[in-house]
Amino acid sequence: MLLSLDWLKEFVKLPNSLAPQDLAARLTYHTVEVEKIINQGDKYRSVVVGKIQKIDKHPNADRLQVAQVSIGKEVLQIVCGAPNIEAGQLVPVALPGAILPASPAGGPNGAEIKEAEVRGVKSSGMLCAPDELGLGDDHSGILILKSNAKVGEPLAKHLGLHEVILEVDNKSLSNRPDLWGHEGIARELAAIFNVKFTPFVPKKPVGLKNAAMKIEVKVEAPELCPRYMAVAMTGVKVAPSPDWLKRRLSAVGMRPINNIVDITNYVMLELGQPLHAFDQKMIQEIVVRRARTGETIETLDGEKRKLTADTLVIADKHKPVAIAGVMGGASSEIGDETADIIFEAANFNYRSIRQTSTRLGLRTESSVRFEKGLDPNLAERALARAVELAVKLCPEARLASGITDLRTAASKPKQIILDLNWLERFLGAGLKPTKVEEILLNLGFTVKARENALAVTVPSWRATRDIESEVDLAEEVARIHGYDNIQGSLPQITIAPPVLDTGVSMEKTIKNNLSGAAALTEVHNYSFVGEEQLKKIFIDSSGHLRLLNPLASQHGLLRQSLVPGLLENIKTNQPRYDDIGIFEIGSVFLAAEGELARSNTGGKLPYQEKRLAIALAAGGRRDLLREVKGILENVLQLFSMAAEWRGSEINLGWTDPHGSAELWVLGKLLGTVNIMSAKAAKNCGIKKSAAIGEINLTLCATLAANQPPPAFAEYEKFPPVIRDLSFVVNEKISYSDIRREIAGFDPLIRSVELFDVYQGGKLGEKNRSLAFRIVYQADRTLVSAEADELQQRLVKRLEEKFGAKVRDF
Amino acid sequence: MKDNLQKLKQDILQKLSEVKDGSALRNLEIKTLGRKGELTEMLRKINTLGLEEKKIVGKLANDIKLELAGKFRAAAEVLEGERKNEFIDLTLPGEKTKRGHLHPVTILENELSELFSSLGFSVLSGPELESDYYNFEALNIPADHPARDMQDTFYVARTGAELTRADADGADSNLLLRTHTSPMQVRAMEKYGAPLRVIIPGRCFRSEATDARHEHTFYQLEGLMVDKNISFTDLKGVLEAVVRRLYGAETKLRMRPKFYPFVEPGANFEATCFLCQGRGCRVCKNSGWLEIGGSGMVHPKVLAAGRIDPKAYQGFAFGFGLTRLAMLKYGINDIRLFNSGDLRFLEQF
Structure with a gap:
């Protein structure tokens, strides 16, 4: 909202010495945010008064003329297309470098005026029409200035445009219906500076008892219209407003239209109450009612709009003539011929106005005020002000009816x-x-x-x-x-043990470990995925939650996995990085009922869980799957948990059919680790091999919460015997089966660790070699013969059970 | 005796000058100064001298011993130096060891979590997919309140048979992506009651087109303190502590009224610009101040929604954009980089 400093000063006596900057700062630090201070003179910088000395026809264009215009210190040649110029006239001249204010009717809005050649004739500036200066919408000819204009004088000075305008952030007014007019802001200033405030006090207009005109008003929906006031005036002569009024409206960004419409706008900007003026001839009876299904109205902006039963309208006998509190209709618009008018000052239900304005996508100066919840008493003052101004502007105008005032019971002062x-x-x-x-x-x-x-x-x-x-x-x-x-202080309280969110502290520990020991980089990806993106990696998108109002189709679904984002990251970075190691911790969203309450009356939010995903990508022949496993094992170990890996039958779409492993912890499936399939890689344009592990962190935190810390184990008192054992088996026989067999073979076997896996060479098709380091340990000194004997029996067992053949080194 | 000592000294020095390597040096040292060395043997004999002589010779012997020990040390240093006489370029850089990187928002989040933990606040997290009730209603932002304009909201459509039952309340869609971390105020109050001191860092969403300065996905940090005697001045004191931690002990805090439906009084807070120390620069648009976040005293209706008696308890809440603070801290000029996953960006932190 724009505020005129002069206008404010009509209501409050501010110290003369107060600079606009200080005023704006005080307003900002006590009431509402002032975003900008506009010095109106700046608007017409490089626009001066010029005198046309001579006009010639343009040699190359019939419709153009070439004017010689004096601006005092020099004479400029300016090409002009307007028909109304004559030698001797005083006109506004935009000099090269001037930037004209935006005008609604077209013209060089906001563009810089430059020296130019128009059809071969040099032109050093522009003569301006009123609309090009933001002084109305007249574009029929150049603005001819009064004879008291001084040649060379800045236009702003001549027009008396020296006002200071404050621009207030509308959002900071959203809770203050009383600040949508100058009077309300002035009241605040009076309180801030502790100075006198003089509100507008209406002279109560005397309505005619036996008036010639009667306004029949019926409020059929009083719940949406707590107060409706109207009065008719006759003898009105619709004409352009006087300069002071036009100037004032323009100064605060309101386009002058005609005196009656300008009055309604003026009162709104002054007191904050939107008014409406109808042509009395066009409206015989006023009914304030809900629109009927199927009704339409053409609003003042020329749009045909469909109405619904929730829309409050002002109607005559037959049809709506205005959308209450939002916009008037074209049919009852004030025109040049109008002689009798009806001023309406009403109070509408803020909720209804907001719903209507939102539904129609139509936000007007009127609706933004009504939706804040205006004071019903304001209607009365505003109507009086409008009548007062009408009489001032049209001396012939007089009241022609009684004053209609229909209101629901006024509430008691709070x-x-x-x-x-x-x-x-x-x-x-x-x-x-x-x-x-x-x-x-x-x-x-x-x-x-x-x-x-x-x-x-x-x-x-x-x-x-x-x-x-x-x-x-x-x-x-x-x-x-x-x-x-007000001086700050620190709270004095009784300390209490803090509540603990185990998930949060776990996240922090994991992030530090991954970015530290694991040397991975943390990424953040959007929570949104797109159908196309999922299709490429063979993920079915049908079960995904959908945004009702996505910004773009590639961001239309809520992610159910962190993987699609990480694959994008690999693609983004692959041209510049040989090896990529990244991780993300984030939420995924499922279309199933979760645990968190949706409201205080019941219902549950959709299920959401925190995930951790780790992605490694490389060009060479690294065993990425096992690297990801190793990183995850370290993470689990931070919380005293151990991993159990199982081959997986789950098909995630984007994974290699033989490249998915399940991670089981404490009897629960925590997540999977997968190799990206060649097909998915090709579809995404990924040129490296990649493995991604993804686990459920929410579950992980629950499991970890019950884990005891690692128990310290005393050192062994007797030396162990360590033996390496390497053998060839069929590749189908899983590591975990073999390991279980070895570890459970004899109580003296204290630890079993895989240290090498090899395939190829002379081992034969479908075979591989596994090498284990076995530690034999007893509570006495173990002789190596004992261990050797044990190991021989073990080898025999492995031969019998798995067909393993010991390799000789 | 004196002469013998001097002679021995010269003798040892002569041999020392002929030593060529470390082991010869060690052998000579043992042979002369060692426990059974020549000099040691001679020193033992001093005890047999008369008192007066013992004084003089004793001092001499001791001086000689110290002198020789020094010469041996110097010789050792020379020999060691010879052993390492290849040239070392001491300006070479360190060997690169592999390291990872935290996301800049995480770094800032950690920094602030640490501060608040030290003040006795707990760190919580909450759901990003929220309900209209927690995101708006419970925060005193009823439907059709103009304050809803302040936050462009992503709404989520219902899908799947599982949800229909829960959605029987008839609303069109009351699921949304949280527009701020404030819904956790009510959830935390419901879960933990009063007194309460929590912060909630987390991801938020606003439905606005992205450009260098706007992003639909960003991070906030919410703070909430509820107790019996918590005043507006306490809010100011805590915020002062926050901006000082962020930008140094000299940082000043400035508050101004701002409307947030879930607090009353409501205030915006700013800190003196850390780049120009308040003198005015490009970053603070020459104002000398940086806008940090919003705050205020928790509205009684919000306390009530959190099932805390507003007659017995009062408190304050505040929130600010972590993403924005990270931009300021590191001079990042394009907000879209945060969610780009581009390692050229992430590896700088």
């Missing part, structure tokens, strides 16, 4: 008891009761002192949905006093 002891406990700011009272009074509250408390009555303009309880009053006091004037 009173809040502000406990001053509580206030001190809550703010800790050490504010004196007199200061508290002064602030509240300045903001328009009524205050009665009680013992250690104030009985505070909320003014109607703050009572709709803004100020509800003592915490709201605390904010009023704190912010006007100034957050900067």
